[in-house]
Amino acid sequence: MVxxxxxxTAEDAERIRVLLELSGLPTSDLTASKPEFIVAYEHAELIGAGALQRFAAVALLRSVAVAPHRRASGLGRLIVQELERRARAADVTQLVLLTQAARRFFERQGYRAIERQSVPQAVQASEEFRSLCPTSATCMAKTLIRP
Ligand SMILES: CC(C)(COP(=O)(O)OP(=O)(O)OC[C@H]1O[C@@H](n2cnc3c(N)ncnc32)[C@H](O)[C@@H]1OP(=O)(O)O)[C@@H](O)C(=O)NCCC(=O)NCCS
Structure with a gap:
């Protein structure tokens, strides 16, 4: 079943935090940065999450995580596709992300590595860019084409 x-919602916040920590992703800026999360549940268990953090026409696609026992079944791709759909609907034209371990996962979905310096200043100034992800992380982007 898909x-x-x-x-x-606010009730999901603690479960999201646990999933991100389990997945090795940053959580310390969540309260301040207020990313807009989507979640996937199986019964009462949170099995996936992902978020958009908007900066006008550009958004950070971040905090994409799937529970370890549910990986490699297409859920991660579904989460990214839904975030892209929501970004387009909100007139976002470019998605930017940082990743350490999932570069190929995002390449398969049309993201390409870019220089961090080419990202808009507002995004570079975000907590995720400034301190949470080490400089060794790959910066990637995808231009969204309106349907
Ligand atoms: C990255 C992650 C979200 C992928 O979720 P998933 O549900 O396992 O991914 P999917 O099953 O949808 O995989 C889609 C495709 O990407 C590939 N893929 C998945 N994870 C990959 C990885 N880490 N490296 C390379 N390829 C990967 C799959 O083999 C699949 O390939 P296909 O197109 O041939 O079918 C999951 O591994 C995860 O939670 N990782 C830890 C957190 C993380 O690094 N998040 C990304 C930074 S925001």
């Missing part, structure tokens, strides 16, 4: 993706 899990349903839905907008996260």
């Amino acid at each position: 899990p349903r993706l839905q907008t996260a």
